[in-house]
Structure formats: structure tokens, C-alpha cells
Amino acid sequence: MKKFEPVIVAFCCHYCAYTAADMAGSQRLPYPANVKIIRVPCSGKVDALHIIKAFENGADGVYVAGCLEGDCHFKNGNEKAARRIDYVKKYLEEIGIESERLTMVTMSAGMGYRFAQTATEITEKIRKLGPSPIKTAITQ
Amino acid sequence: MITAERKPLEELIDYVKPFKRILLLGCNECVTVCAAGGRKEVGLLASGLQMALLKSGSNIEIKQHTLERQCDPEYVEELVPMIDGSEAILSMACGCGVQQLATRFKDKPVFPALNTQFMGASERQGVWAERCQGCGDCVLGITGGICPIARCAKQLMNGPCGGSTGGKCEVSEDVDCVWQLIWDRLKSLGQEDRYVDIMPAKDWRSGGGSGPRKIIREDLAE
Numbered sequence: 494m495k496k497f498e499p500v501i502v503a504f505c506c507h508y509c510a511y512t513a514a515d516m517a518g519s520q521r522l523p524y525p526a527n528v529k530i531i532r533v534p535c536s537g538k539v540d541a542l543h544i545i546k547a548f549e550n551g552a553d554g555v556y557v558a559g560c561l562e563g564d565c566h567f568k569n570g571n572e573k574a575a576r577r578i579d580y581v582k583k584y585l586e587e588i589g590i591e592s593e594r595l596t597m598v599t600m601s602a603g604m605g606y607r608f609a610q611t612a613t614e615i616t617e618k619i620r621k622l623g624p625s626p627i628k629t630a631i632t633q
Numbered sequence: 634m635i636t637a638e639r640k641p642l643e644e645l646i647d648y649v650k651p652f653k654r655i656l657l658l659g660c661n662e663c664v665t666v667c668a669a670g671g672r673k674e675v676g677l678l679a680s681g682l683q684m685a686l687l688k689s690g691s692n693i694e695i696k697q698h699t700l701e702r703q704c705d706p707e708y709v710e711e712l713v714p715m716i717d718g719s720e721a722i723l724s725m726a727c728g729c730g731v732q733q734l735a736t737r738f739k740d741k742p743v744f745p746a747l748n749t750q751f752m753g754a755s756e757r758q759g760v761w762a763e764r765c766q767g768c769g770d771c772v773l774g775i776t777g778g779i780c781p782i783a784r785c786a787k788q789l790m791n792g793p794c795g796g797s798t799g800g801k802c803e804v805s806e807d808v809d810c811v812w813q814l815i816w817d818r819l820k821s822l823g824q825e826d827r828y829v830d831i832m833p834a835k836d837w838r839s840g841g842g843s844g845p846r847k848i849i850r851e852d853l854a855e
Contacts, residue, residue, distance in 0.1 A: 540673070541673075541677055542673055542676050542677055542680075545676075545677055545680045545681065546676075546680060548680075548684065549680045549683065549684055584677070584681060587641070587642045587643075587681070587685075588642065588681050588684050588685045588688075589684070589685055589688045590684070626688055627684050627687060627688065630684075630687040630688050630690070631687065
């Protein structure tokens with residue numbers, strides 16, 4: 494049987510998490526290729542629809558990476574994102590998708606190591622959870 | 634505006650399961666403002682339903698559309714060219730919109746995706762509170778612009794009951810005693826005399842007590 498490689502979508506805020514990803518690259522810190530980064534102007538810009546569509550289109554895991562608490566470039570977009578994530582987690586459970594597949598994380602632009610570590614940890618968590626039930630249903 | 638909340642996904646799945654093609658229909662008015670049944674919620678529900686159904690082994694084609702208003706026949710008429718492609722309609726409008734569809738498309742099953750709640754106002758982002766019960770005989774001019782019908786659990790018309798403590802209602806500590814609010818406001822307006830006037834027993838006929846209500850404007854009606 495082919496080894497399961499999860500597809501993970503990471504919505505990364507331009508000002509912090511995306512820059513942290515750049516930093517990880519500059520520091521030659523490896524992180525799993527499973528993580529597909531989508532740059533957004535602010536984590537608060539990530540809509541419930543973006544997350545749900547990611548799962549519908551075969552993502553096994555999704556995470557939203559915003560700035561550290563109190564450091565949002567747009568004042569409180571990261572707090573709004575965190576509330577939205579909680580809301581979408583409940584909807585995922587209603588649909589029948591484990592809410593652990595969706596996570597909110599925060600980091601500063603200088604945290605290249607944290608970016609690589611988070612990407613690795615989330616990839617491993619999703620690998621343990623296995624393929625998303627939606628992906629499984631599509632392939633059956 | 635009219636406020637509403639989405640029904641549980643499980644209930645909606647039961648409605649649509651027997652069909653192969655459905656039309657999921659949003660409304661651009663009140664339910665868009667209260668984030669229950671606008672274009673975005675239509676997209677979210679379509680994806681959620683699709684995924685939940687896939688998991689249970691069924692596959693339904695869900696066509697998405699959002700009307701400017703589902704409660705007006707002019708807008709509902711827009712659906713005529715597309716309605717034949719769907720076996721049933723799942724409406725994300727308030728109860729008025731759902732019924733408008735059921736009246737226009739007599740051979741199509743129509744299901745509500747929302748539980749219509751109340752006529753409310755936005756207190757702050759994401760919070761809506763009941764403000765009007767459409768009693769048909771507005772008393773806001775006497776009560777300082779604060780409604781005892783919609784905001785008093787007992788709909789008292791002449792001051793608070795004994796359950797009013799520290800400005801809160803006995804129903805819940807989160808509910809203000811509306812008569813405390815009315816008194817405070819009348820006092821700040823220098824209109825305490827309004828409070829002293831006894832309001833007669835309310836005639837509920839104008840509030841639906843005589844059956845379904847209708848407004849006919851002779852100058853507009855065709």
C-alpha cells in the first residue's frame with residue numbers, strides 16, 4: 494500500500510508567518526513538503542469558506558498562522574481568526590471531519606525555527622490521523 | 634431585520650437525501666446581514682452538505698444561487714429558467730422567503746435551511762437582540778423608545794414586576810429589566826410623567842390576535 498502523505502494547507506499571514514517561512518528558508522531549516530503555503534494579507538482575512546473549500550478539495554489538514562497575540566499588523570486580525578477557527582472546528586465536527594485537522598498557530602516574522610517546527614508537528618499529527626474522511630470517501 | 638440561524642446539518646441532510654439535484658437558495662437581505670443565509674453561507678452549507686453526504690455514500694448535485702430578496706415575487710420569478718434542473722429547493726431565507734417559493738413553485742418540495750428567530754437589531758458585531766414583536770400598535774413614543782412588548786418576558790405595560798432586581802430581569806442576569814431601562818431613559822429625558830400615565834390593557838388584535846395580518850395599500854396594490 495502506498496504510504497500516506499498528507500496534504501496540508503497553511504494560510505500564512507504576510508507580515509509574520511509568511512515572513513517566518515522565508516526566514517526558515519534563509520536559515521536552511523527543513524520542513525515537510527506536505528505543507529502548501531497560501532499567503533494572505535492577514536490571518537483575519539481567512540474566511541470559513543476558504544477553510545471548508547480546502548477540505549472539500551482534498552486537504553487532510555489546514556492551519557492558519559497569524560502574528561503573535563497583540564502583534565497583529567491590523568490590530569486584532571489574529572484574534573478574529575482564532576475565533577473563526579473555533580467556529581469552523583464546530584462545523585467540521587458537524588460535517589464529520591475531526592476538528593483536530595484544523596489548527597490556529599501564531600508566530601513572529603523572526604521565528605523561522607518555530608515555523609519549521611510547527612509545520613513538522615502538524616504534518617506528523619495529520620499523518621497519525623490518516624487521510625481526511627472526505628478524501629477517503631472520494632476515492633471509494 | 635429578521636434574524637435567523639442555520640438548522641443542524643443532520644436535519645438538512647434528512648430533507649435533501651431523497652433527491653439527486655437540489656437548488657440551495659440564499660437571500661441577499663436580512664439573513665445576509667445576520668450571517669445566516671447570504672451568498673457566503675450558501676457556499677459554506679453547499680460544501681458542508683456535499684462533504685457530509687459524500688461520507689454517507691450519497692452524492693447530490695447542489696446548485697447554488699442567491700436572490701436579491703426571496704420574499705418578493707419579482708425576484709423569485711428569476712428562478713423560472715433554472716428551476717426545472719432541480720428536484721427540490723433548500724432555502725436559506727427566513728420563513729417568508731420559504732413560503733414565497735412554495736407558493737410560486739407548487740410542484741417543487743421546498744425546505745427551510747434556517748430557523749427564523751426574531752425581529753432584532755445588532756448590538757455589536759455578531760450579536761443580535763430582539764427589539765420588536767410587530768404588535769401593530771407601537772408604544773415606543775410613550776416608553777422612551779424602548780419596547781416593553783419585545784423586551785419584557787411578561788410583556789408588562791405599566792412598570793416592572795417583582796422579579797426586577799438591580800436592573801436585571803429574573804429570567805436571566807444577562808437580561809436587563811426593560812422597565813428599569815424605560816424609567817432611566819424617561820428620567821434622563823425629563824419625561825417621568827409618561828411613566829405615571831396608566832396604559833390600558835393592550836388590544837392584541839393588531840398583533841396577530843385576529844389571525845394572519847395583511848397590509849393593503851390601495852394606491853399601490855394592483
